Amino acid sequence: MSSAIVFGATGVSGIACLKALLKTPTSEYKSILAVSRRAPELDTKDNRVKHVKVDLMDSVDSIAAGLREAGGADAVHVFFYSYIAKDEEEDLVETNRKLFSNSLEALAQVATKLQVLLLQTGYKYYGVHKGGDYLATYPFQESAPRHHGLNFYYVQEDMLKEAAQKGGYHWIVSRPNFILGESKGNFMSLAVTLGQYASILKYLNQPLIFPGSKATYDLLYDFSTADHNGAHQLFLVKNEKAYDRAFNIHDGKPMRFSELWPKVADPPADDPPDPSKIGKEVVLLHASAEFAQRHSHDVEGYVRDNKLDPAAIKYATWDFLDFATSRTWSDLASLDAARSVGWTEDNDTWEEGFKPVFEAMRRDNIIPRSS
Known part of the structure; x- marks a missing residue:
């Protein structure tokens, strides 16, 4: 038996991921660590969920200590949804770079059994927040060239690939759009x-x-309905064909x-x-x-x-x-990549x-x- 870690556990996507994980048998995940500043509100009596109260902008050691105390050493799958909004783009990039960097460094100290880390980004990768010359060609493909200028998704995805190579685990990037959920x-x-x-x-x-x-x-x-995304993301981390790749995800139509x-x-x-x-x-x-x-x-x-x-x-x-x-x-965006690894569900x-x-x-x- 193993554990999973969900960063950003109180957000719409984090809650959806927790719900997907809670549908799995206890023989698959003995514990599910919910990392956030406040405890997630879940309608469940399943005692596998353990809240790890940390601020990801604090020191790496404090984050590592929280993960270690909760049993993070047994984690094989990590899902990362944490995000801090900022008005200025440079501030947005730097803040979320640090947020992710701190988390990756803490995991390197604690989660020595880690097999797969999934990072959720989104269609901003394709320039949808800027438009014009920033937009990728339709339908958006995961292999689309990056637009010019700043984009914190680019920073985080590069960090993930580097950390995975150093840590000896696999990476997955999930890119939804207009996420629908409630938390x-x-x-x-x-x-x-x-x-x-x-x-x-x-x-x-x-x-x-x-x-x-x-x-x-x-x-x-x-x-991209959040529960649908969560099911897709759990499907990916358990599918070797999906390792070290990025995937668009939306409701299908x-x-x-x-x-x-x-x-x-x-x-x-x-x-x-x-x-x-x-x-x-x-x-x-x-x-x-x-x-x-x-x-x-x-x-x-x-x-x-x-x-x-x-x-x-x-x-x-x-x-x-x-x-x-x-x-x-x-x-x-195209769902061809998701279909190619066996994802057939629509929403x-x-x-x-x-x-x-x-x-x-x-x-x-x-x-x-x-x-």
Whole structure:
């Protein structure tokens, strides 16, 4: 029997990975170490999950000590999802370089039985956050040349390959897009932010108008449901054909916001929204000083009147919703690499992605139960 380590265990992807691991028999993993600053909230009685409370920006020795005490020496599989958002690109690169470097060095001290380390990055590898000349050729292939300029995914992937070579273990990179999932306190899920957006507008008696551009509304995008990603990533670490390779992962069929939006509306719309009303008629709710000044009283009332979790409004990233719905290019990647190693599963983006997230948000008192 062996152990697994999940870095970033309280995020949307970390929670999905833990859920996938908990579906395995105890004969496969005797313990699952959840590395994060706070304990993950899981609906399980399985006592294999052990919380390792560390800050990955602290010293390598302190991280190693936490892993060692929890039994990290028996780890054979490591999944890395930790991430710190920064506004400035140079700061983003340096912060996440240190985050990953500290973790790799701590693992080198402790996890001497390590066989595979999987790093989750994403479609930013293909320049989707920049557009224009930065974009890779469609459909995005894992072998696509890197765009010019900074990208912290490039830094981390190079670090991973070097560490794996030195440590004598294998590496895998997983690249999802627009991850759909729910985790209390997580700030990076399109579905979570969309659920808040829709609920607040309903409270304010404003129409649920698509917050982005007409171009974005009609373009095709890959969505990657977190639980689907987690199952795929666990499949990869146990598949020797996947070792030392990168893999795109999405739900299997790209979708347009024009297909999804009528399902988000409450009550459901019979037809897509009037194109003339798609755009910026409704001011997007930013978690910025401007939003705080304009809507703080309304949002406080929304949380209070619906008896929501007092931190409910923090479980969203408004600028991410703005980014996701206001671009003029698609996000489309090939799954040929995943298929080549035996991955055959697909996922229903609405029924298994958005819809369960909204249901979980109601259950966790993040949005009103009537939304």
